[in-house]
Amino acid sequence: MEHNLPHTMALLTRTPVALNALLRDLPEAWTLRNEGENTWSAFDVVGHLIHAERADWIPRAKVILQFGETQPFEPFDRQGHAREVQGKSLGQLLDEFARVRTENLGELRALNLRPEDLARRGRHPSLGAVTLAQLLATWAAHDLTHLHQISRIMAYQYREAVGPWSRYLGVLQCAGHSSS
Amino acid sequence: MEHNLPHTMALLTRTPVALNALLRDLPEAWTLRNEGENTWSAFDVVGHLIHAERADWIPRAKVILQFGETQPFEPFDRQGHAREVQGKSLGQLLDEFARVRTENLGELRALNLRPEDLARRGRHPSLGAVTLAQLLATWAAHDLTHLHQISRIMAYQYREAVGPWSRYLGVLQCAGHSSS
16 A cells, blocks of 8 residues: 555554553563574664664654755664663663654654655665655554564574474564564 | 463463554554455454464363373364454454453463473374473464564555665565465
């Protein structure tokens, strides 16, 4: 389907609530373990989602609206969550994610975007020309790619415990496709 | 990690709440669309999770405890959710999933499993000998494989809307690995 702003916002509203329901107070064996060296735990992923709320979606939307293609976006630091998560508990990160997401949805509403705004173009530092609609669709799909990743990271912890059933569990065959 | 009964139960408790938070009242463009012919929508997946609660986990645990390897499990019907979902709304399915999961966790608690019970073996109709611990680990990992699938099905709806960002979104590179 085409990008649809109310659909995007409906999804963006639900992700922090869903992650909270899934992860809060879960044993750390699920939330702090990763998939091996240089991979992320569910805890790290929540930190990354917070960092993206601060550095990616709304700031880039504003760059498009203000400068169009004349000013490329700041590159996004995929390791930028290291500062977010330092010294924090998962519960604190889940609270923080809910808070910054609510703020950003408020900012998005306040932009009062019209169809002609959604068609406006900006410049991604490596992808080139992108539209505001594509940026907002990616915000929603980025939530889903990390929900996909979290379910994979957690399933990985039981990859041996399931014994011969592993061949029936699609998530255990998922190679990750990318670092996210 | 090894199978751990409290960890398994912690996850099994959260899945219906997390799916409810993610899916309830979401536009049908997210929940009723699938990935193409002969694939499932998020709605279908919730129906499948309900069907597995009725036909798979607890019934099979009881077969292991009562008959050991002498009586193979009933084969599981992967299309068995068709009857579950007929005429129902997604809200009704989410309510039903929460209800049957709570009942089954009650049954699991009532079995009062000791470590020697978890090591008992049963016979899967195609996988052969499996332990009760492996069955219970698979119950949890099965929740995760379907959360992984739901996030992939939903992201698929925006595969074109994200434009050039698709190459950065791991979930859009996921081929599904299996029908689940």
